[in-house]
Amino acid sequence: MSVRMAKWYAGIAWTGAGYQVEVLDGAGQRVAEPSSWGAGQVAGLIGRLRELGEQHPLAAVFESTNGLLDGPMTAAGLEVYRADPWLLPPRPLFGSVPARLLAERARSEPGRLARVTAEGGSLTGRADEYFEGVRRSEPVQAALTAAGRCFEHGSRDTPRAALTFDDGPDPVHTRRILEILDRYGVRATFFCVGHHVAALPDEVRRVAAAGHELGNHSWSHPFLPDLTPDQLREQIDRTAEAVSRVTGEAPVRFRPPYGALSPEVLTTLAEHPTTLTMWDVDSRDWAGPGPERIASTVLEAAGPGSVVLLHEGAGDRGQTVQALPSIIEGLLERGLELVTVGELPAPPLDHEDHELRLEH
Incomplete structure (x- = not known):
């Protein structure tokens, strides 16, 4: 699958406190200021992404150490993708790579991301592994x-x-x-x-x-x-x-x-x-x-x-x-x-x- 038609890319990073979100357009420019969401604010985070998606086609992107958002996001009708480790630099000891990096990777290499489905969850495409x-x-x-x-x-x-x-x-x-x-x-x-x-x-x-x-x-x-x-x-x-x-x-x-x-x-x-x-x-x-x-x-x-x-x-x-x-x-x-x-x-x-x- 590819995200070529998406003009905006929302990178979602996790931290010990919650989630960081950064949204870039097709030229790599920020659509809005980066935002932070507590772990208990997933509904608000998803609501915000849906609002943005109503303005322009939007792809939400996370990485494989975040297995908590694929279900709520796909259920909400969002277009969700996973960036795998071989596409990213090493992660810190605790937390994911930065949200901007995830959004930039989606923007620059959309064809290499895995489209997440409700049936496959965040491991979509990695069943054999x-x-x-x-x-x-x-x-x-x-x-x-x-x-x-x-x-x-x-x-x-x-x-x-x-x-x-x-x-x-x-x-x-x-x-x-x-x-x-x-x-x-x-x-x-x-x-x-x-x-x-x-x-x-x-x-x-x-x-x-x-x-x-x-x-x-x-x-x-x-x-x-x-x-x-x-x-x-x-x-x-x-x-x-x-x-x-x-x-x-x-x-x-x-x-x-x-x-x-x-x-x-x-x-x-x-x-x-x-x-x-x-x-x-x-x-x-x-x-x-x-x-x-x-x-x-x-x-x-x-x-x-x-x-x-x-x-x-x-x-x-x-x-x-x-x-x-x-x-x-x-x-x-x-x-x-x-x-x-x-x-x-x-x-x-x-x-x-x-x-x-x-x-x-």
């Missing part, structure tokens, strides 16, 4: 699992399962999810992104006060294989610090955005004091198939020990909220107790050699 990384990671992940450093599901012999929610907190959907969980008297695990923790600390407190488990889902929801080891550690540590400042306790579990892995990522995680936490049931709610389909996908696959992947933030999660009562009722009817991931008994190890060996 994603699955190859997961495949290459299997031996290392198995070693981590054997060492008790990676958790995908619990024991199949205990009638317990865990619901997990990624990408929050969210100013609307988190409260609705908490209300439903409270109605049924069940607990869950919420894997939060640091960007949203910093913006919505009261929602994080609300989750913790209700007795749910908090997990770490990185700061900006990046594609982890694009990070250096130091950048990956910074994403995890800053998010843990943000949660700790709010609740007094740092999360001990880390879930990689998209479930994206590579041997290099896993080597870094093996040296970090966190437990990699995956899932064995994907609700596919991120695809927006409708509440009934989300519920049936979970109920067809879940059983004792299951860890169910759902989402609460980084987009309109209304379908997930609507599906949740049916999911809970269906699992409870099977005699499953719904608990946090930390309360699931670990499955028996598959082999006797449990020593963790990693190739560097």
